[in-house]
Every structure is written in structure tokens, then in C-alpha cells.
Amino acid sequence: MANNEQHAASYYAASARLSVQYPSLEGDEVADVCVVGGGLTGVNTALELAERGLSVVLLEGRRIGWGASGRNGGQLIRGIGHDVSGFSRYVGEDGIKLIKQAGVDSVALVANRIAKYEINCDLRWGFCELANTPAQYEAFRSELDELSSLNYPHQTYLVDASRIREVVASDLYAGGMVDMGSGHLHPLDLVQGEAKAANKLGVSIYERSPVVSIEHGSTVSVRTARGSVRARYLVLGCNAHLDDLEPKLTGKVLPAGSYVIATEPLPQAVAERLIPKNMALCDQKVGLDYYRLTADRRLLFGGACHYSGRDPKDIGAYMRPKMLKVFPELARFSIDYEWGGTIGITANRFPQVGLLEKHPNVFYAQGYSGHGLNVTHWTAKLLAEVISRESRRGFDVFRSIPHLTFPGGKALRSPLLALGMLWYKLRETIG
Secondary structure (H helix, E strand, O other): OOOOOOOOOOHHHHHOOOOOOOOOOOEEEEEEEEEEOOOHHHHHHHHHHHHOOOOEEEEOOOOOOOOHHHOOOOEEOOOOOOOOHHHHHHHHHHHHHHHHHHHHHHHHHHHHHHHHOOOOOOOEEEEEEEEOOHHHHHHHHHHHHHHHHOOOOOOEEEEEHHHHHHOOOOOOOOEEEEEEEEEEOOHHHHHHHHHHHHHHOOOEEEOOOOEEEEEOOOOEEEEEOOEEEEEEEEEEOOHHHOOOOOHHHHOOOEEEEEEEEEEOOOOHHHHHHHOOOOOEEEOOOOOOEEEEEOOOOOEEEEEEEEOOOOOOOOHHHHHHHHHHHHOHHHHHOOEEEEEEEEEEEOOOOOOEEEEEOOEEEEEEEEOOOOOHHHHHHHHHHHHHHHHOOOOOHHHHHHHOOOOOOOOOHHHHHHHHHHHHHHHHHHHHHHO
16 A cells, blocks of 8 residues: 555556645634545535535645545445444434435435536446355345335346356356446545535645644644644544544554455456446455446456455455456456555444544544445535534434444554454355
8 A cells, every 4th residue: 555645556546537636734724614534534524514604624634535535446335334233222223224224325425416516437337246155145135125125216136146147257156136226436536526526615625734733622723734724623534544643533443454456458348248237246255355347448356355454565466366266267368557545444344423522523434344435425414414503313323323442452453353354254264
């Protein structure tokens, strides 16, 4: 993973449509809200607040979309997290219904934002969730029933093992569940397009302006190396890159490495044979594989989430065998791009939304555990609603979910989780 101010050398950075660069903060600013973090969380919170008439300053330490927001697999998939039914004792059945509905509405929110601001980000509808075992395939029937109970408006259907090649040219899977209300897109184009829209609405955006200190009080003072922002409210949207800015939040998110490769452009006949309906695809393994075609017919293949804190020395060499296991015929095609990034994992795989206990004018959202494309947009909406005093309902429900701090501190929490995940992978192999 690149550790500098420039975007990772990814397919997204090479093909991004916007080349807008924002200035660094020089001097002092005053606003209703200061947002720290120029990823999907921060940008969309700023945009939502600006749409409600509040003045906003957004500070990004590197570039807009520098982290996972601009490096991820580009899969726009319904859902907030893993199974949420166990949270009913904290939020009640009505709260569970709200969370499940949010998993659907959050995708619609992204689609509406793309349409409203005319963001060209290669949005394509269609997703297939792949079963690695017959038991996983049978579980899709319950998932279909749940979507029916939510009056899900999009086409969904099962594809058994005998028909799986209708969506993917591989014999690895026991079947799949197609969802035409999910899809895929170019994430860096999305977040940069949203930043452009926020800027047009009056949001002051500063890149290369890492925050060095925060002074709390009824007015928050946020300082960078060459300037400061005084604001009534502060939003922390740094996710896995919060570092030591707010230690109580940092300990609740585990930075985990995720890796992606992109082939050279494939002949049209090959691309259409591999993924006939141009869907996004994702399997059910603990160290899951996800893949799709890009707009210029590259096979983009990602996964292999690392909890150890150590990146592979050669991402291409590490990821290519995983891709060839699914698509052996891609052995004759080269890998043009390989990159990694850091995502924020929570202990319960549910996003964290709330405010600091001792500082009730400091809000945060983080820990999307691989569901960031849609969930960031939803948490941004919740934050804007509560800050603008429009509504507290969704914010209070999400805030009511308790979150554990990872044990072991900064030095040990990654190795401890890596050991735990190894156990689950061994169980998966044995099973």
C-alpha cells in the first residue's frame, strides 16, 4: 500500500476522469461543521450538510479518495453488515427493520446521488452472490424470503449449479443468488464526483492538510500544520486511518489489508464468456473472492483480506493464483495493475456511528467491514440529519449497537485477530 500523498498506482487512479486538486489549508477558517477525512464518509457527510444549508470545511490529509474509498472492488451491494438479527435486544424489532431497510435504501441513495449530480462512474446493475457449498446455496432461499418481506423492488432469483455458467464461467460454485438491485462502479470516480458536487455547494475542501491536534469545547478547534478550523461541530470520518487522532475510536476498528489486481483489457468474446451478464460477483469464503469486469473489459479480481498488518511483498504473485483458480484461461493474459489498501473491520462487522461521550459535538462514523460503498452514504445521511436537527431516529438506532474495543492494544490486536481468522479458515477447509 502506498504511504504517501498520491493515490495508489491502481487501475482507478490510471483511469480516473477528474483531475481536480484542492489546495492545502493556509490560515484560519470558521464553519458550522468541520469534517476530517476525504473518503466516502467525509465527502458525503459534507455534501449532505451542504444540501441542508450548513457551512462546511473538509480536511483531507492526502487526496480525496486516497484510502479504501478510491481503491475498493467497486461492488455496490445491498446490506449494512452481516446478520443483524442478534442486535434486537439493543434496538428492538422496529430497529432491526430500520437497519435491514437501510441496507436496501442505501444503495438507492448512491444511485440517486449519481443521477442528481451526473457523476460518470461506470455504474452497472447486476450482482451474483456465489455459494461455495450446497448449504450456502440453500441459505439463499431464506435471504430471498427476507427481501420479499422488505418488498424489495428489484429482480432476484436463484441460479443452481447446473445453470451457474449463465452468470460466471467457473465450476467452483454450488449455485448463486442474482440481485439486480446491486451492481458495480468506479469508486474513485464516484467519490471525486461527489467532492466536486460538494465543492459547488460551498464546501471548502482542503487536501494535503493532515490534522495535528483537536481542541475540544463548545466550539471545536481543529489544527493543521499551517492553519485551523473553528466549528460548532466536528465529524471524524477517517475509518482505518484515524491513527492516534482519537484513540478511543481507533481501538474499535482493526485496519485490515485487502488486495486487487486488474488484467489487461480482454477480448470482447473472452469477457462475455467469463461473465456473460457483466455482473459483480462475490463468494462466501472467510477470505472471500470478489471480481467483475471494468468498463474497458479488464477482469478486476480482489479479496484475500489480511489481518496481520503485513502486506504481501508481491501483490500480483499473491493474487494471480486465486484468480486462475476461478478462471484458468486467464493465464495467457497479463496483470496490468496491482494494489492494496486498508479497510476498517469491527468486532461485530457492523458500522460504528455515534458521538464522543465527553464531547457531544464530535460525531463519527467508521468500520464498514467491506460494505463501505453504500453504508458510508447511509451513515453520512444519519450524521447530517442529527447535526441539522432534522431527525435522530436512524442515528439513535445505529448508535445503540454496542462495539467492543479490540484487545491487545495497537501492537497485538492485529496478530490476535489474524490467529482467530486462521481458525475459521481451517474450519472452512475441513468442512
